[in-house]
Amino acid sequence: MLVLGIESSCDETAAAVVEDGIRVLSDVVSSQVAIHARYGGVVPEVASRQHLLQIVPVLEGALAKAEVTLDAIDVVAVTQGPGLMGSLMVGVNTAKAIAYARDLPLVGVHHLEGHTYAAWLGGTDPAVDPGFPLIVLIASGAHTDLIVMRGHGDYEVVGRTRDDAAGEAFDKAGRILGLGYPGGPVVQRTAEGITPSFKLPRAWLGDSLDFSFSGLKTAVLHKAQELGVYPAPEAGADATLVADIAAAFQDAVVDVIATKAIAAVKRYGAKGLVLGGGVSANGPLREACRQAPVPVIIPAPKLCTDNGSMIGAAGYYRFIRGVTHGMALDATPSLALG
Numbered sequence: 001m002l003v004l005g006i007e008s009s010c011d012e013t014a015a016a017v018v019e020d021g022i023r024v025l026s027d028v029v030s031s032q033v034a035i036h037a038r039y040g041g042v043v044p045e046v047a048s049r050q051h052l053l054q055i056v057p058v059l060e061g062a063l064a065k066a067e068v069t070l071d072a073i074d075v076v077a078v079t080q081g082p083g084l085m086g087s088l089m090v091g092v093n094t095a096k097a098i099a100y101a102r103d104l105p106l107v108g109v110h111h112l113e114g115h116t117y118a119a120w121l122g123g124t125d126p127a128v129d130p131g132f133p134l135i136v137l138i139a140s141g142a143h144t145d146l147i148v149m150r151g152h153g154d155y156e157v158v159g160r161t162r163d164d165a166a167g168e169a170f171d172k173a174g175r176i177l178g179l180g181y182p183g184g185p186v187v188q189r190t191a192e193g194i195t196p197s198f199k200l201p202r203a204w205l206g207d208s209l210d211f212s213f214s215g216l217k218t219a220v221l222h223k224a225q226e227l228g229v230y231p232a233p234e235a236g237a238d239a240t241l242v243a244d245i246a247a248a249f250q251d252a253v254v255d256v257i258a259t260k261a262i263a264a265v266k267r268y269g270a271k272g273l274v275l276g277g278g279v280s281a282n283g284p285l286r287e288a289c290r291q292a293p294v295p296v297i298i299p300a301p302k303l304c305t306d307n308g309s310m311i312g313a314a315g316y317y318r319f320i321r322g323v324t325h326g327m328a329l330d331a332t333p334s335l336a337l338g
């Protein structure tokens with residue numbers, strides 16, 4: 001069964017053709033990162049206009065790379081939410097138009113369910129090996145969630161961020177340190193091979209599985225002021241100091257996320273740990289999570305950030321358990337998982 005997966009919830013216009021929920025036949029992503037970089041973050045109006053420009057070429061590219069036409073597609077899956085309203089609308093309305101014109105089933109997908117199902121695209125089926133229940137860690141631009149997944153479509157969120165998301169924290173740290181946007185990849189590169197000379201605070205929040213990163217962001221700011229690398233130094237920051245702070249910041253984020261993810265595995269007797277979301281592309285986080293006492297499934301870095309394949313995979317599993325949406329499907333910016 002071929003599913004056309006469409007994703008446009010934030011600043012990536014993406015489409016993919018996925019076979020039987022596990023094989024990627026094509027995956028095309030048009031990123032707007034360079035456009036938003038000059039503003040230091042995503043500008044919603046700019047994002048939705050850019051999606052309008054990109055959606056048709058991206059779809060055509062995905063079909064061409066899979067060497068199929070719409071005739072071969074069995075199901076259209078699209079991110080319904082959460083995300084930016086204007087951005088979501090472009091994908092949802094495009095998917096509805098294709099489904100209507102071709103008389104195809106239409107499946108709306110929760111964006112985080114999409115990030116979860118990226119783990120199904122790595123060649124093994126996590127539902128079989130290691131099997132449910134799984135702990136899913138979604139660490140992305142807008143979320144840091146720990147989810148108990150007891151079966152396909154069966155989710156219980158047991159930990160979430162109380163303020164900033166992990167990706168947001170990376171982006172803010174990147175901005176404070178003058179490293180640019182998005183912060184995640186550049187902070188990781190800057191911190192590479194550095195053992196920080198100091199420790200930044202971790203918010204453990206007792207034995208809660210929730211997260212808090214706003215205190216860490218403030219600590220980064222104070223440290224950057226103290227070491228004279230913020231506000232942006234005119235003559236160029238001392239690269240060693242910036243790298244020191246970047247490494248201390250990354251250590252703190254990775255320590256808290258990996259420790260809580262592993263605690264969740266133990267607390268809920270999970271058979272495996274699944275990672276998803278853009279921050280799961282982070283090398284040290286991937287390494288730290290591999291210390292879990294169960295199998296750890298981490299998608300390839302390019303499947304951690306937004307893409308159409310994960311929506312195609314999640315859409316397939318929704319479809320085979322009987323979930324479809326008619327033309328009433330609507331973009332839902334604050335859609336709940338479940």
Ligand SMILES: Nc1ncnc2c1ncn2[C@@H]1O[C@H](COP(=O)(O)OP(=O)(O)OP(=O)(O)O)[C@@H](O)[C@H]1O
Binds near residue numbers: 011082143168279304
């Ligand atoms: N190597 C990395 N290390 C840390 N963070 C990273 C890395 N690569 C990407 N990120 C972060 O991932 C985030 C983007 O991830 P993603 O595309 O999944 O988020 P989003 O789709 O905007 O948010 P959400 O999925 O919560 O709606 C950015 O905040 C970026 O800084």
Ligand SMILES: [Mg+2]
Binds near residue numbers: 306
């Ligand atoms: Mg995302």
